[in-house]
Amino acid sequence: MAYFEIKEELTKGKVKYAVRVREKNKHAPIPSKSKKFDNRQHAESWAIKTKLELENACSTGYSKPKVLNNTNILFSNVQEQPLTSSSTLFEYMEVYMEHQKTIPNPISKTGIGSLNIVKQHDLAMVPINEITFEDLQTFCMERLISCSPSTIAVDISSIMRLIREVATLKGINISDQVVRQYYSQLKRDGLIADSNVRTRRLEKGELFGILKKFFSYDKKTKIKNNYPAIVLLSIYTTLRISELMALTWDCIDFNNKEINIKKGKNTKRGSNNVPRKVPMQAIAANLLQKIKPQHATGDMLIFNIKAKSFSSIFPRVINAIGIVDLQLRDLRREGVSILLEKGLSVEQVALFTGHRDYKMIQNIYNQMRSENILRNNGMV
Known part of the structure; x- marks a missing residue:
């Protein structure tokens, strides 16, 4: 079953209605969709329509793989394609996550959590060498519905680290500059921000x-x-x-x-x-x-x-x-x-x-x- 939430927010002095529709089924082919509207009625109409689309996609086009003796049986005659600079962010993440299981100093739970969230957004399906400012902007605006700019900054940093380390691991001629070049602009636009540093210590008594x-x-x-x-x-x-x-x-x-x-x-x-x-x-x-x-x-x-x-x-x-x-x-x-x-x-x-x-x-x-x-x- 899918659900949606609509949040009112102020963007560049104008009221916007941010809609996020998500499917509860973790095996859903389309886990979520997001969009912003100037009109609340339009936002509600789109949310209801999209909710039905996600539910139909789950009921007609996908079911959880059957398990026999606790083992998933998969049949495929397609050879795995090697990673290149034009592979998607999702493909990089799959390789990266598997690699983390084999090394003595894996990334933190925070980093893994960030990448798992990125997987749920359209940004994950963009080829690494085709990532644009608009792709990152859309991702950030989708995330702003449910979290702060400082949290999104962690997501962006995790993406940059992912690209950098997978490129080194697989010998791919690409760097995190494909994302880093837009970091300053995202920050100026208020889409990402530094974390608020707490300074609180115990006072006398x-x-x-x-x-x-x-x-x-x-x-x-x-x-x-x-x-x-x-x-x-x-x-x-x-x-x-x-x-x-x-x-x-x-x-x-x-x-x-x-x-x-x-x-x-x-x-x-x-x-x-x-x-x-x-x-x-x-x-x-x-x-x-x-x-x-x-x-x-x-x-x-x-x-x-x-x-x-x-x-x-x-x-x-x-x-x-x-x-x-x-x-x-x-x-x-x-x-x-x-x-x-x-x-x-x-x-x-x-x-x-x-x-x-x-x-x-x-x-x-x-x-x-x-x-x-x-x-x-x-x-x-």
Whole structure:
């Protein structure tokens, strides 16, 4: 079954009605269509008509491949054509995605998600060497219906990386310049934009208020999860909340002052037996020793709560004590900034955070305060 949505937006001072029609069936031959109209009535008429077209295409022209003994049986006498500069973006993506499964450092989940979204748009069927500004403009306008310009910028960057790496892999004489040449114009037109960099850190007295509230919250719950410890370790380990909630006691090496992350965002595929080693600050080690139960076994989770659950609890507690615009991820920025204020280099901080791209630490997480730098270096 297909559905549609119509959004009113202002484009160059004029009201436009952006329509997006999508088919829920993931095996649909035509997954979605988008168009903009000056008149709402025309937009609704087109949406209804297109919805029926997509549903008919599913019911008459396509069905999910039959599965026998969990194996898809396909018959074909057509030889696979080699990639060239005139192959479509979709064909490049198919090769690229398969290649990512075989390498130790694949692209992030964000990059894979972006490319999967691009697959659903008409841009995917355009030959690489024929991509025009109008193609990219249409794609961006379609995406603006459901996301921000900064998110679309990630899509465009993912496309450029895809073209660049597949061309190198297959020895094709083409570069990401086919898209990059239009990047500045897309940005000037407001179709893509840089991400808004958050600068929020804890203000004086906020941490005490948060710990106090979480302490009382913990006392009221049936299952004790030591919420104040989660808050403090989020800061003084700089781990992502998903990494922190996945820790078991055998991940903590008190002797070598290390935390072993067996599985994280940047854990190399196939390397779970060689975990990422994170230096453990004294404040984190002391806290972990204090909360460790006497009966703790190596495979026991340190915190009996899922990352998503804590992520939903945190904003409720923050709102209850009247703290404005503080997010859970800001605790990690607090921890990174503290390390930088102590004089650690970006490369050393990356050992804590696991970032492969040092620019993330420099541009996103670095919010050092001059008074802290002076105090840490005995200059006040």
